[in-house]
Amino acid sequence: MNATAIIINGIAIAGLLIAFIKDWKKAIQSLKMAGKSFIKILPMVFIIIITIALLLGFVPPDQISRFVGEQSGMGGVLIIGIVGALMHIPALLSFPLASSILENGASITAVAAFVTTLTMIGMITLPLEIKELGKKIALLRNGISFIIAIIIAFIMGIIL
Amino acid sequence: MKPGEKQTKQKKKMIRDWFFLGIAIVFVVILLSVFPTKTEAVTLTTQEYFIEMIIILPAVMIIMGLFAVFISNETVVKHLGKTSGIKGIAISILIGTLPTGPLYIAFPMAATLIKKGARVSNIIVFLSAWACIKIPQEMVEFQFLGAEFMFLRLILTIIFVIIMGISIEKIIGWSERRNKIEGKRGIEG
Structure with missing residues (x-):
């Protein structure tokens, strides 16, 4: 178990203790909610793990780096940015996927573009966003998010 | 629904x-x-x-569950509706980062905020923070991509999200003014 995992689990346990002292009914409600979300996310977790395993097992690193590595340039970053915007997986699960391609030849810029568009932009939820907030705000938010995601990605590529 | x-x-x-x-x-x-x-x-x-x-996942889920139950949507709306300026943006980011569920939960909240007259910049910052700078999400990013990556992306995201919020507010204000002028012309002509 690494340090991050210990810290996260520590925070969860501390939070639970405080919650139980403050209001045990609400604490139990939180636990139930956590259990439900966990079960809900579980199939997706396995699908992502399988995707990673197949990706690393069957696609050689030089192929990954050809598409989204240092030398793929602007095109590769834009493509992976679009993939991130279209994908509809929980943000939490985008990080293991991102780390697997980073370790196997993808550039920092590409990985940053992927996680940033994936979290910020929701093409699947766009109709709902338009319905609740209007076309103007929803389209502007998603459109500009894509541009800033690409900018953030390039700055990260330069610094790291 | x-x-x-x-x-x-x-x-x-x-x-x-x-x-x-x-x-x-x-x-x-x-x-x-x-x-x-x-x-x-x-x-x-x-x-x-x-x-x-x-x-890490069970712990992350517990943290999210705790926040979702102990911090109600009403509390969020109450704190976001009345502040503006730098303080408004700071509060929008802070509340957006609270681990309380997926983005589509935030849309109706943002809609309520618009009706209550909150600033567009605050709402955009709030939605974007909700989407991409949630605390448990940062923890998982830390675990898989490392401290440098996570902190740099966090700082850059905050900066650019604020810029985006202010720009969208300006764009919307500008287009609404133009619509008003055009509307008047329409009536006169």
Whole structure:
């Protein structure tokens, strides 16, 4: 178990203790909610793990780096940015996927573009966003998010 | 959306996810029987990533559950509706980062805020913070991509999200003014 995992689990346990002292009914409600979300996310977790395993097992690193590595340039970053915007997986699960391609030849810029568009932009939820907030705000938010995601990605590529 | 309707929709989604998982497993089994030499590598990666995820996911879910139950939507709306300026933006970011569920929960809240007259910049910052700088999300990013990556992306995201919020507010204000002028012309002409 690494340090991050210990810290996260520590925070969860501390939070639970405080919650139980403050209001045990609400604490139990939180636990139930956590259990439900966990079960809900579980199939997706396995699908992502399988995707990673197949990706690393069957696609050689030089192929990954050809598409989204240092030398793929602007095109590769834009493509992976679009993939991130279209994908509809929980943000939490985008990080293991991102780390697997980073370790196997993808550039920092590409990985940053992927996680940033994936979290910020929701093409699947766009109709709902338009319905609740209007076309103007929803389209502007998603459109500009894509541009800033690409900018953030390039700055990260330069610094790291 | 009615609660009952939402539940059946979630159930459908669950069934769909398990169905996809089933297809994925069948696909892997077939693939590995065709390429048996890859079996070891695939099982090893699966094991490694499974362990890395399973040691943090329950804790992340508990943290999210605690926040969702102890901080109500009303509290969020109350704190966001009345502040503006730098303080407004800071509060929008802070509340957005609280681990309280997926983005589509935030849309109706943002809609309520617009009706209550909150500034567009605050709402954009709030939505974007909600989407991409949630605390548990940062923890998982830290775990898989490292401290440098996570902190740099966090800082850059905050800066650019604020710029985006202010720009969208300006664009919308500008287009509304133009519409008003055009509307007047329409009446006169």
